[in-house]
Amino acid sequence: MASSSSGFVAGLTTAALMTVGFLAYQASANVPADLGRPHTGSTPAVAASKAPRDKEQPAALPAGSGKGERVVYSVDDDRVWLVGADDKVRRTFEVDPGTVDPAPGVYTVTSRSNKVTGTDGVPVEHVVRFTSVGGVAIGFSAAVDNPAPAPGNTARTGGIRETRADGDAMWKFATIGHKVVVIR
Incomplete structure (x- = not known):
């Protein structure tokens, strides 16, 4: 009786492992190829002008930047808007971009770090990452004590400071x- 129950348990264990392996394979085969890239279909309209959108009010939220709660980042204007669910701007500010820009599109925050060292060697805090381009992580961060990058550093950087x-x-x-x- 003991040998038949151990054989039964071994058979169940084998079947369970095969099922988990099969499901893992199916899950990996169905991962979208565009993970971490802009989502087509939800890309906002892009303004044609590279100049600030509203010369009278350069901090005004650009038209075509989406709906609902979101962070809006203009790579041409080097400006960020924090927008509430009611589509009202909660805060806007200028930023200093890195050397690598993300493509226009809709992303989601994928990771955050309280304190790290940036690719330029500068200690940064409150890192909010949302994509990567060519292996360079792209995200918002604040330099601790605003030190200058190391002289001669030619690293590709995606930190939006x-x-x-x-x-x-x-x-x-x-x-x-x-x-x-x-x-844009």
């Missing part, structure tokens, strides 16, 4: 899964 106060606001606003809209 904010002031510490703006970095604190971004950290509180943009949690994992939060929408980030990148526009």
Whole structure:
């Protein structure tokens, strides 16, 4: 009796492992190829002008930047808007981009780090990442004590630098899964 029950348990274990392996294979085969890239179909309209959108009010939220709660980042204007669910701007501020820009599109916050060292060797805090381009992580961060990058550093950087106060606001606003809209 003992040998037949151990054989039965071994058979069940083998079947379970095969099922888990098969399901893992199916899951990996169905991962979207565009994971971490802009989502087509939800890409906002892109303004044609490279100049600030509203010369009278350069901090005004650009038309075509989406709907609902989101972070809007303009790569041409070097500006960020934190927008509430009611489509009202909660905060806007200028940023200093890295050397690698994300493509226009709709992303989500994929990871966050409280304190790390940036690819330029500068200690940063409140890092909010939303994509990568050519192996370079792209995200918002604030330099601790605003030190200058190391001289001669030619690293490709995706850090979009904010002031510490703006970095604190971004950290509180943009949690994992939060929408980030990148526009021109």
